[in-house]
Amino acid sequence: MRSTTVNDAASPFPPPSQPRSRTADAAPGDARPVKMRLLEAAQAVFAAHGYSGANISDIVAQAGTTKPMVYYHFGSKEGLFAAVLEEVYGGMRAYERSVDLTALPAAEAMAALVRVTFDYHAAHPDWIRLISVANIHNARHIAASATIGSRNATVVQVMQRLLERGVADGVFRPGVDPLHLHMLIASFCFYRISNRHTWSVIFDRNLNTAAEARAQLELVTEAVARYLRPD
Amino acid sequence: MRSTTVNDAASPFPPPSQPRSRTADAAPGDARPVKMRLLEAAQAVFAAHGYSGANISDIVAQAGTTKPMVYYHFGSKEGLFAAVLEEVYGGMRAYERSVDLTALPAAEAMAALVRVTFDYHAAHPDWIRLISVANIHNARHIAASATIGSRNATVVQVMQRLLERGVADGVFRPGVDPLHLHMLIASFCFYRISNRHTWSVIFDRNLNTAAEARAQLELVTEAVARYLRPD
Amino acid sequence: MRSTTVNDAASPFPPPSQPRSRTADAAPGDARPVKMRLLEAAQAVFAAHGYSGANISDIVAQAGTTKPMVYYHFGSKEGLFAAVLEEVYGGMRAYERSVDLTALPAAEAMAALVRVTFDYHAAHPDWIRLISVANIHNARHIAASATIGSRNATVVQVMQRLLERGVADGVFRPGVDPLHLHMLIASFCFYRISNRHTWSVIFDRNLNTAAEARAQLELVTEAVARYLRPD
Amino acid sequence: MRSTTVNDAASPFPPPSQPRSRTADAAPGDARPVKMRLLEAAQAVFAAHGYSGANISDIVAQAGTTKPMVYYHFGSKEGLFAAVLEEVYGGMRAYERSVDLTALPAAEAMAALVRVTFDYHAAHPDWIRLISVANIHNARHIAASATIGSRNATVVQVMQRLLERGVADGVFRPGVDPLHLHMLIASFCFYRISNRHTWSVIFDRNLNTAAEARAQLELVTEAVARYLRPD
DNA sequence: AATGAATGAGTTTTCATTCAT
DNA sequence: TATGAATGAAAACTCATTCAT
Numbered sequence: 001m002r003s004t005t006v007n008d009a010a011s012p013f014p015p016p017s018q019p020r021s022r023t024a025d026a027a028p029g030d031a032r033p034v035k036m037r038l039l040e041a042a043q044a045v046f047a048a049h050g051y052s053g054a055n056i057s058d059i060v061a062q063a064g065t066t067k068p069m070v071y072y073h074f075g076s077k078e079g080l081f082a083a084v085l086e087e088v089y090g091g092m093r094a095y096e097r098s099v100d101l102t103a104l105p106a107a108e109a110m111a112a113l114v115r116v117t118f119d120y121h122a123a124h125p126d127w128i129r130l131i132s133v134a135n136i137h138n139a140r141h142i143a144a145s146a147t148i149g150s151r152n153a154t155v156v157q158v159m160q161r162l163l164e165r166g167v168a169d170g171v172f173r174p175g176v177d178p179l180h181l182h183m184l185i186a187s188f189c190f191y192r193i194s195n196r197h198t199w200s201v202i203f204d205r206n207l208n209t210a211a212e213a214r215a216q217l218e219l220v221t222e223a224v225a226r227y228l229r230p231d
Numbered sequence: 232m233r234s235t236t237v238n239d240a241a242s243p244f245p246p247p248s249q250p251r252s253r254t255a256d257a258a259p260g261d262a263r264p265v266k267m268r269l270l271e272a273a274q275a276v277f278a279a280h281g282y283s284g285a286n287i288s289d290i291v292a293q294a295g296t297t298k299p300m301v302y303y304h305f306g307s308k309e310g311l312f313a314a315v316l317e318e319v320y321g322g323m324r325a326y327e328r329s330v331d332l333t334a335l336p337a338a339e340a341m342a343a344l345v346r347v348t349f350d351y352h353a354a355h356p357d358w359i360r361l362i363s364v365a366n367i368h369n370a371r372h373i374a375a376s377a378t379i380g381s382r383n384a385t386v387v388q389v390m391q392r393l394l395e396r397g398v399a400d401g402v403f404r405p406g407v408d409p410l411h412l413h414m415l416i417a418s419f420c421f422y423r424i425s426n427r428h429t430w431s432v433i434f435d436r437n438l439n440t441a442a443e444a445r446a447q448l449e450l451v452t453e454a455v456a457r458y459l460r461p462d
Numbered sequence: 463m464r465s466t467t468v469n470d471a472a473s474p475f476p477p478p479s480q481p482r483s484r485t486a487d488a489a490p491g492d493a494r495p496v497k498m499r500l501l502e503a504a505q506a507v508f509a510a511h512g513y514s515g516a517n518i519s520d521i522v523a524q525a526g527t528t529k530p531m532v533y534y535h536f537g538s539k540e541g542l543f544a545a546v547l548e549e550v551y552g553g554m555r556a557y558e559r560s561v562d563l564t565a566l567p568a569a570e571a572m573a574a575l576v577r578v579t580f581d582y583h584a585a586h587p588d589w590i591r592l593i594s595v596a597n598i599h600n601a602r603h604i605a606a607s608a609t610i611g612s613r614n615a616t617v618v619q620v621m622q623r624l625l626e627r628g629v630a631d632g633v634f635r636p637g638v639d640p641l642h643l644h645m646l647i648a649s650f651c652f653y654r655i656s657n658r659h660t661w662s663v664i665f666d667r668n669l670n671t672a673a674e675a676r677a678q679l680e681l682v683t684e685a686v687a688r689y690l691r692p693d
Numbered sequence: 694m695r696s697t698t699v700n701d702a703a704s705p706f707p708p709p710s711q712p713r714s715r716t717a718d719a720a721p722g723d724a725r726p727v728k729m730r731l732l733e734a735a736q737a738v739f740a741a742h743g744y745s746g747a748n749i750s751d752i753v754a755q756a757g758t759t760k761p762m763v764y765y766h767f768g769s770k771e772g773l774f775a776a777v778l779e780e781v782y783g784g785m786r787a788y789e790r791s792v793d794l795t796a797l798p799a800a801e802a803m804a805a806l807v808r809v810t811f812d813y814h815a816a817h818p819d820w821i822r823l824i825s826v827a828n829i830h831n832a833r834h835i836a837a838s839a840t841i842g843s844r845n846a847t848v849v850q851v852m853q854r855l856l857e858r859g860v861a862d863g864v865f866r867p868g869v870d871p872l873h874l875h876m877l878i879a880s881f882c883f884y885r886i887s888n889r890h891t892w893s894v895i896f897d898r899n900l901n902t903a904a905e906a907r908a909q910l911e912l913v914t915e916a917v918a919r920y921l922r923p924d
Numbered sequence: 925a926a927t928g929a930a931t932g933a934g935t936t937t938t939c940a941t942t943c944a945t
Numbered sequence: 946t947a948t949g950a951a952t953g954a955a956a957a958c959t960c961a962t963t964c965a966t
Contacts, residue, residue: 049368051281057936065952066951069950069951070937071938072950072951089433131426135425135428137284139428139432153434153435187426188415190418190426191417197366197370219412226458299962300927308961308962512743512829514742519955528930530959531929534928594887598743598822600890604894615896646881656828656887657828678873685916688920727947760948761941763940764941770941
C-alpha cells in the first residue's frame with residue numbers, strides 16, 4: 001500500500017523557492033536579486049508575526065537591503081504581502097501539478113494523494129501561517145490577484161479524475177463531491193499544523209511527535225478510504 | 232437520523248457572552264460595566280484585524296470608554312488579548328458542558344456531536360478568527376493562562392465515553408483515538424470557516440450558501456459514521 | 463489730512479495673537495497651552511517654507527512639544543494648516559471690526575481706510591505669505607472652514623457704507639463697486655509685500671525703504687482719491 | 694477708445710513656449726528634446742504644488758523621461774525650478790518687447806498697456822503661481838540668475854516713455870513714478886488671479902465670470918486714467 | 925472608575941539624488 | 946542621451962502607554 005510514484009521518501013519536500021539558510025540576515029554579497037531576497041525575507045517575517053505585526057525594517061534587514069526597495073518593487077507593504085501570497089499559491093500549484101497518480105490503482109492513488117497533501121502541509125508551516133494571516137484579513141490581498149484564483153484548482157481536477165476512475169473500477173462509491181472531499185483532507189492537514197499551538201495548551205498531550213504524525217496520517221487516510229468504500 | 236436532544240432548532244446559537252447589538256460604538260449610557268464592554272469591543276477588533284492590527288484607540292472607542300481603562304483593568308494590550316481568549320475558551324467550555332448526548336443511541340449521538348460542533352463553529356466566526364490569531368502568535372497569550380489549559384478538554388471526555396458506549400453496543404469499531412477523531416471533526420468545522428476567504432478566491436464556487444453548509448455537514452457526518460462503522 | 467481716529471501712530475500694529483519673542487524655540491516652561499504654541503509655531507514655519515516645505519519636526523521643536531500633539535489637536539498636517547489659516551483670517555476680521563471711520567469726513571475716512579489696509583499688510587508679512595500659500599493650493603484648506611467664509615467680508619460693508627456716505631456728501635462719484643474698489647486697494651497692499659522679492663531682483667531699485675513705503679502709500683491713496691473724485 | 698494696435702483680438706494669448714496638449718503624460722514618441730519636455734512638465738507641476746510639494750517623479754513621468762535626466766540637464770531640483778522661472782520671465786520679457794504702443798495717442802496707449810497687462814496675467818495663471826512660489830521662497834532661485842534681473846525692466850522703460858509723451862502732449866499730469874504706476878497696474882492684474890481662490894471663499898460672489906473680468910479691467914483702466922489726468 | 929492631554933519610540937512611506945550600464 | 950535599480954535621510958503619522966486630575 002505504500003508504493004507510489006510520488007515522492008516515496010517520506011516527506012522531506014524541498015521547499016521550492018525557499019532559502020536554504022536564510023535564518024540570519026542576508027550576507028552582503030548575496031548574489032540573488034533584491035526582489036527575490038525581499039520576497040523570502042517577507043515570507044518569513046509575515047509568517048512569524050502576522051501582517052501588521054511584521055515590520056518593514058525587519059524584512060529589509062533580513063533581506064540585506066533598504067526600505068525604499070520594498071516600495072520600488074512592490075509599491076507598499078500590502079503589495080509585498082500580496083506578492084508573498086502569490087508565491088505561496090504559486091508554489092502550491094506547481095507542486096500539485098507535479099503530482100502524478102496515474103500509474104497507481106485508484107485506491108492506492110487516493111492514499112498517495114492524502115499522504116502527499118499531508119506531507120506538503122507538514123513541510124510548509126510558514127505557508128500555512130501565511131494563509132491563516134490572509135484569511136484573518138479576509139483574503140483581500142489576494143482578491144485582486146490575477147495569477148491566484150479560479151482555474152488554480154488543479155487538485156480538484158486531479159481529485160475528480162481519480163474519483164471517476166475509482167468509480168469506474170468499482171473501488172469507490174459514486175456521488176462524492178471532489179471539492180468537498182478535498183476540503184475534508186485539506187482541513188485536517190492544515191488544521192493540525194495551524195492550530196497545534198492552541199491544542200498543545202488545551203490538550204495534555206504532545207502532538208508534535210513523529211509517532212503522532214504517523215497516527216494522524218493514518219487516521220485521515222483511513223477516514224477517506226472508508227468514506228469512499230462502496231457499501 | 233436527525234433527531235437529537237441537543238439544540239434541535241437548527242443552529243442559531245445565541246453567542247453566549249456576545250454583545251446584543253454592539254455593531255456601532257457603545258452608547259454613552261451603556262449600563263454594563265466597562266470591563267465587559269472592553270472585552271466585547273476587544274473581541275471584535277482583535278478578530279477583525281489580528282493582534283497587532285488591532286489598536287487600543289479603536290477598542291476603547293467601540294467600548295465607549297478611554298484608554299487608561301484598558302490599563303486599569305487588563306494591564307496591557309497583551310493582557311487584554313489574553314482576557315479575550317479566556318473568554319473565547321470559557322464560552323466553548325461552557326458550551327461543551329451543556330451538551331448532553333446520553334439520551335441518544337451511540338450512532339445518533341455521534342451525529343449529534345458532529346452537528347453541534349459544526350454549528351458552534353459556524354455560529355462563532357469571530358472566535359475562530361481569534362483562535363487563528365492566537366496560533367499565529369504561537370499561542371503565547373494563552374500559555375500562561377490558568378483557566379485555559381489541560382483539563383479543559385471536556386469534548387474529549389465526552390467523545391471517549393461515547394466511543395466506548397458505541398463499541399459496547401457493537402455499533403462502532405474499537406481502537407479509535409478520541410482526540411484524533413475530535414481533530415478530524417473540529418478541523419473540518421474550523422477550516423471551512425477560517426479559510427473560506429481564500430477558498431472563495433481559489434475555487435470558483437460560492438461556498439457560503441445554506442445548501443453548501445448542509446452538504447458539508449452531511450459530508451463530515453457521513454465520513455465520521457463510516458469511519459466508525461465496524462467492518 | 464492726517465487726522466484719523468484709527469491708529470494715528472504710523473503703522474506699528476501689535477500683531478494680535480502673535481508671539482512677542484517666539485523666534486527661538488519655546489522655552490520649556492512656556493505656560494500657554496500646547497495647542498496655542500503649536501499654532502504660533504506652525505504659522506511661522508508655514509509662512510517661511512510653504513505648505514509642503516514646512517515640516518512637522520520644525521514646528522513641534524519650535525513649539526516645544528512633540529509630533530503626536532499635532533495629530534492629537536489638529537488631526538493632520540492639513541488640519542494644522544487649516545487652523546493656522548483660520549487664525550489668520552480671524553485676526554484680520556477682528557482687526558477690520560476694530561476700525562472705526564465714522565468720525566471722519568468721507569474723503570478723509572477713505573484715505574484712512576487705505577492707510578489702515580496698507581499698514582496692516584505691511585505689519586503682517588507672514589499672513590500674506592500664508593494666504594499666498596493657501597492660494598497656491600487652491601484654498602482647499604479653507605474651503606471647508608465654517609468660520610472663514612461668506613459673511614466675513616466686514617471690509618466690504620465698511621467700504622460700501624463709506625462710499626454711500628461720500629456720494630451723499632457729494633465728495634464721491636456714484637456707481638463704484640465696493641468690492642472692486644477694495645480689490646484695487648488690497649491688491650496693491652498685498653502685492654507690494656508678497657512680490658517684493660522678485661521685484662527686488664528684476665528692478666534695480668531698493669523698494670524696501672521707509673521712503674518707498676511712504677511714496678507707495680501716497681500713490682494708492684491718491685489713486686483711490688482721484689478714482690472717486692466727481693468729475 | 695478700444696482701438697489699439699496691440700493684439701486687438703481680445704486676449705487669448707498663445708502661451709509662448711507652453712505645451713500644445715500636454716495635459717496628460719508625454720507621448721512616448723514625443724519628438725521635442727527632453728530638456729524642453731522637462732521644463733514644461735516642471736512648470737506645470739511646480740505651479741500646481743509649489744516648490745517642495747512638486748516632486749521629481751511626477752515631473753519626469755509627465756515629461757515622459759527618467760529622473761537622471763533632470764540631474765543631467767539641470768543639476769538639481771533647485772536648478773530645474775530656477776530654469777522654469779527663467780522661462781517664465783523670459784516669456785514675459787519677450788512679450789513686453791512685442792508690445793508696440795507708439796502708434797497710439799498717449800491716453801489710448803496707456804489704456805492698451807493696462808489691457809495688455811491684464812490679459813497677459815489672465816492668460817498665464819501658471820506663471821502667476823510660479824512667481825508666487827518664488828516669492829514664498831524669497832526669490833532665492835532667481836537671485837543668482839544672470840538672464841533675469843536688473844535691466845529686464847522693459848515695461849518700466851515703455852511706461853516711462855509713455856508717461857513722458859503724455860505729459861508732453863498735455864494729457865497726463867507730470868511727476869508720476871513709472872515703476873509705481875506699473876506696480877499699481879501689475880498688482881491688480883496679478884492679485885485678481887493669484888488670490889482668486891481665497892476670495893471665492895471669503896466673498897460671496899463669483900469673481901471668475903467674463904462679466905467680472907470686464908468690469909475689473911474697466912476699473913483698473915479707469916483708475917489709471919483718472920490717476921494720470923491733469924487736474 | 926474615569927478623563928484629557930501628553931510622551932517616546934517606532935511605524936510606513938517618500939524623496940532627492942546617484943550608480944552602473 | 947538614456948535607464949533600472951539603489952540609497953540615505955527624513956518625512957508624516959501611529960501607537961501603546963502614562964500622568965495629573
